[in-house]
Amino acid sequence: MIEFADWLSRTRFLYLSSFASQDFVLNLCARGVPALASFRWNIDDSMARRHSQAFYEELFQRRSIEDALFRAWNRMFGQYRVDRVWASMQLVMG
Numbered sequence: 001m002i003e004f005a006d007w008l009s010r011t012r013f014l015y016l017s018s019f020a021s022q023d024f025v026l027n028l029c030a031r032g033v034p035a036l037a038s039f040r041w042n043i044d045d046s047m048a049r050r051h052s053q054a055f056y057e058e059l060f061q062r063r064s065i066e067d068a069l070f071r072a073w074n075r076m077f078g079q080y081r082v083d084r085v086w087a088s089m090q091l092v093m094g
Helices: 002-007 022-030 045-059 065-079
Strands: 014-019 035-039 089-093
Touching: 014 045, 022 035, 022 089, 035 065, 045 065, 065 089
Parallel strands: 014 035
Antiparallel strands: 035 089
C-alpha cells in the first residue's frame, strides 16, 4: 500500500469508484494526495457508475471538486433516497 501511495504522491485528485478503507484513504492523504473521493462502504456497481457519472457531469461544468461532489450527492439523494448511495461517498482533503 505504501508503494501505491508513493506512486500517487503527485496526484492532485483521486476518485475511487469503489470502497476504500479509512486507513487506505488517510494513508494516501498522508503521502501527499491532496484530495481523494471514495465510497465508505461497498455499493452496487451500477450505483457507483451512476454516482461517478453525476459527479463528473458536475465537475465538467467547471465546478470545484467540493461543489461537484455536493451537487452529485444532491442528485443521488433526489433519485435514490432509499438506497443510501448518496451518503456513501466521502471527500478527504489534506
